[in-house]
Amino acid sequence: MNTTARIKKNYRFIKFRKLVIVSVLIGFLSAFLGVILKNATEYYEEIFFHQATINPLFLVIFPVFGLSIIYFLREYLFKKKENKGIKEIFESTNSKSKNLPSYKIPSHFINGLLTVVFGGSTGIEVSTVVASATIGSVAQRKQNVFRQYKTELICAGIAAGITAIFSSPIAGILFAIEVISRKVTRAFLLSNLIAVAIAFGLVFLLDEKPLFAVNITTWHLKAIPYFILLGILSGLNSVYLTRSVLFFKAQFTRIKIPYFKIIIGSLILSSSLFLFPQLYGEGYHAIKTIFVSSNEMSLTFPLALTIIGIIILKPIVTSATLASGGDGGVFAPSLFMGAFLGLLLALVTNTYFNAHVIPINFIIMGMAAVLSASIHAPFTSIFLVCGLTNDYTLFIPILLVCLISKYTAKMIYPFTVYSYSPSLIK
Incomplete structure (x- = not known):
């Protein structure tokens, strides 16, 4: 050499x-x-x-x-x-x-x-x-x-x-x-x-424990049509979240006095928290609650109204938080929305269609699906949610709903909060 x-x-x-x-x-x-x-x-x-x-x-x-x-x-x-x-x-x-x-x-x-x-x-x-x-x-x-x-x-x-x-x-x-x-x-x-x-x-x-301690037993092929529906609904919800964040940021940019942004953002956040304390912070405390009680839940009008209100308001309060100066993104909001969307779909199908689906499964799949559509990263979402629960039993159905949700969202609105730029639509 x-x-x-x-x-x-x-x-x-x-x-x-x-x-x-x-x-x-x-x-x-x-x-x-x-x-x-x-x-x-x-x-x-x-x-x-x-x-x-x-x-x-x-x-x-x-x-x-x-x-x-x-x-x-x-x-x-x-x-x-x-x-x-x-x-x-x-x-x-x-x-x-x-x-x-x-x-x-x-x-x-x-x-x-x-x-x-x-x-x-x-x-x-x-x-x-x-x-x-x-x-x-x-x-x-x-x-x-x-x-x-x-x-x-x-x-x-x-x-x-x-x-x-x-x-x-x-x-x-x-x-x-x-x-x-x-x-x-x-x-x-x-x-x-x-x-x-x-x-x-x-x-x-450091012996860090999984964020959510859940017991996942199995899933059934007969639930696949409901998985597909969950994927589509998750894609729609992610677009709602993305558009909300972009809209609020654009509107708050027009406010030139910084403390007006803080006051307006705080008013939106505080009034929403009065209605639904589950929206406080990351919302993981609320997800843990529904994990524990989901199998005993039965659909009632007040419960349905609460879940729908939470799903509708979450993108608004997240957007107000970020637009008024808060630091964060759409990871936790996507997981939060997906969990409640999955729960709602499971309760509705069990109550009105006698589907006998497992609510915990739909909560987990909903979390992954909305995140997948929000960041256009289905494989990240699969392993991330499986890591949160330390369980890979639902790998195949999660893969299905993540792919469906991502492409549903992309067909409706091709951008994420990360990839959007005003110059792209001119």
Whole structure:
């Protein structure tokens, strides 16, 4: 082997070794951030929500207080920059010059936590994704050897963050592929597999439990027509959610005085929470409740009205939360809407069509289906929801409803909140 070949081989080995090391660090830091944010949000959201149920006056105070704090933090601490969510990641990966600044890590961490804890009807998932993407972006800028791996290292942070909050390494990698990168290179596989392995190892060591403890027994072929119907309805609901978010953001952009946005958003949020406290925060507490009681539920007019009201209002309060300055996205709202949509369909078919479907199954499939249609990522949604329940019994029906919901939504409205841009429709 001549000297030139030896030098090239040594350089490739050094580059490979450095990529492995940086992937380990990104995986650990992103997962650590995700676990802390998830547990802190769950802990404080429970405390604040409990106080709001005891004294409904807090349903007025919490939203305006939380959104005000977020505004002042952005104005005086985080360089007066608004958080654009996942669009920030696209701007970075699509440009050689644009990078995710390091302050995005504390910005999304703190603002995501405050938004949900004080009742904002969204979730921490997008906050975690952007913060962990920034970890990958910062690591990529540390050495020239990593410049060519910008997208790969950003995706490694994202995949590790998703793994940490949903306990599903497959969902983490699939989200990075389906939503962010949309291509797979050897460097992508190496960095992302290492990052999610480290993240999942941390989750295992910390003994993080699945978010929803459910007992799934079986599913029946005779329910397939109802699965198809659920997929179609989920696609329609996801379009409603997407259009609501885009509409509210466009309308709130016209409001030039920031505190008017906060007041209007808080009024919408508070009045909705008075009607349906289930809309508070991520809403996972409400999903856990219906998991426990779904098999004993019978359809009554007040119950049907409540579920329909929740499904209709959720996109509105989510949109108001985000448009008035809250930090978050459509992950948790999609899961929430899907759970209640699945429950409603199961109760209706059992009551009026004697279908004998299993409500828990429809709750889980609804969660995956609406998420799949909202982010146009069916395979991410399958493994993410299976990771949430730590059960793959429903893999095949979830695959069916996720594909149907995605393509139903795309036929009606081809954009997601991540891919939409006003220039695309001109």
